[in-house]
Amino acid sequence: MKVFEIQGHSGTSRILVGEVLANLPQYLPATKVVVITDDTVKDLYGTAFSQYPAISIGQGEQYKTLDTLAQIYAELIRLGVDRSSFIVGIGGGIVCDITGFAAATFMRGIPYGFVATTLLAQVDASVGGKNGVNFGGYKNMVGVFSQPRFVICDPHLLVSLPEAEVLCGLAEVIKHGAIADKALFAYLQNKIQGALSLDPVVLEHLVHQSVVIKAGVVNADETEQGRRRILNFGHTIGHAVEKLSGMPHGQAVSIGMQVAARLSTTLAGLPLDQAEALGQLLRSYGLPTELGLSPEKVSDALRKDKKKSGRQIHYVLIEEIGKATVIDLDLVELDRLLAAL
Numbered sequence: 001m002k003v004f005e006i007q008g009h010s011g012t013s014r015i016l017v018g019e020v021l022a023n024l025p026q027y028l029p030a031t032k033v034v035v036i037t038d039d040t041v042k043d044l045y046g047t048a049f050s051q052y053p054a055i056s057i058g059q060g061e062q063y064k065t066l067d068t069l070a071q072i073y074a075e076l077i078r079l080g081v082d083r084s085s086f087i088v089g090i091g092g093g094i095v096c097d098i099t100g101f102a103a104a105t106f107m108r109g110i111p112y113g114f115v116a117t118t119l120l121a122q123v124d125a126s127v128g129g130k131n132g133v134n135f136g137g138y139k140n141m142v143g144v145f146s147q148p149r150f151v152i153c154d155p156h157l158l159v160s161l162p163e164a165e166v167l168c169g170l171a172e173v174i175k176h177g178a179i180a181d182k183a184l185f186a187y188l189q190n191k192i193q194g195a196l197s198l199d200p201v202v203l204e205h206l207v208h209q210s211v212v213i214k215a216g217v218v219n220a221d222e223t224e225q226g227r228r229r230i231l232n233f234g235h236t237i238g239h240a241v242e243k244l245s246g247m248p249h250g251q252a253v254s255i256g257m258q259v260a261a262r263l264s265t266t267l268a269g270l271p272l273d274q275a276e277a278l279g280q281l282l283r284s285y286g287l288p289t290e291l292g293l294s295p296e297k298v299s300d301a302l303r304k305d306k307k308k309s310g311r312q313i314h315y316v317l318i319e320e321i322g323k324a325t326v327i328d329l330d331l332v333e334l335d336r337l338l339a340a341l
């Protein structure tokens, strides 16, 4: 097991990569513990936490809402949870995001931890202290920055993941390689079969490297005033594509990364062969790279994105594989670049 620390304004978060779910009780205080999970995770792994009362939430983005949060608060009151209690979210990114927000706000904050059970949650969602719910048609519109006390990343939990969920996580791992770690990028090029067949040794390495990168970035800029923005590589266009096409997040981000890489060749000096290598890597994992939408529609969706500030957006480019930079880009200029692609 390897341990990484994130020093957040709300406290220190310990990310435990390679720890196993069976050891969860070791990290819990001897007070009242309540689990928040979903039915799939409870069916698969519930015996490992059956000694704690569990609140199960509905599955899918449509349940990541203030309504679900209200139901959780009601259950917490019914279970007699108070500020001496401890909450554990056991599940994917949705469970983690909603658990973090519920725990950070119930009675002005109750300590909490996560067991991340999807690849996406282990490499991204559970790490970094962003949490929240969707609102008014916008993803993650309401939430807070607050760090879990611990995050257990047990690679053995990933063997039961459907392939589509694995791909969502792999897209974020490829992102981490592209923005910050040339060696991780090369590892991904060499371990395609191992990663896709869920070899625990390969997955643990991918999670480990991803946590190193994400924890490092978050430690430098917890609330995303600067450096943390590099984690949004591929996400500007990705979110627009996700919204327009309804395709899964990882696939949409894959397209967004390929677009950003192409723009990086003109705007950030990324060598053409490296942009191609990124596209090739994404495709070898079965991820799409072609936009397949009219630039006008994408431009329109971009203007509705909550992350735009005025006419300028923060756009993430890569100067080379493993090195990201963020520029302020005028939306009109981005329209022109997209149309020219």
Ligand SMILES: NC(=O)c1ccc[n+]([C@@H]2O[C@H](COP(=O)([O-])OP(=O)(O)OC[C@H]3O[C@@H](n4cnc5c(N)ncnc54)[C@H](O)[C@@H]3O)[C@@H](O)[C@H]2O)c1
Residues within 6 Å of the ligand: 038, 039, 040, 041, 044, 059, 060, 061, 064, 091, 092, 093, 094, 095, 097, 117, 118, 119, 120, 121, 124, 125, 126, 127, 128, 129, 130, 131, 139, 140, 157, 158, 159, 160, 161, 162, 165, 168
């Ligand atoms: N807070 C952040 O920084 C951050 C970062 C990235 C993504 N996110 C959020 O994460 C969410 C997506 O997370 P996700 O992809 O993990 O989705 P998810 O939580 O919906 O999990 C996907 C599906 O996999 C199932 N599942 C979970 N663990 C399993 C296992 N071990 N075996 C089999 N099935 C399992 C779940 O029940 C669910 O049906 C989005 O809402 C996104 O906004 C947050």
Ligand SMILES: [Zn+2]
Residues within 6 Å of the ligand: 172, 235, 249, 253
């Ligand atoms: Zn993402």
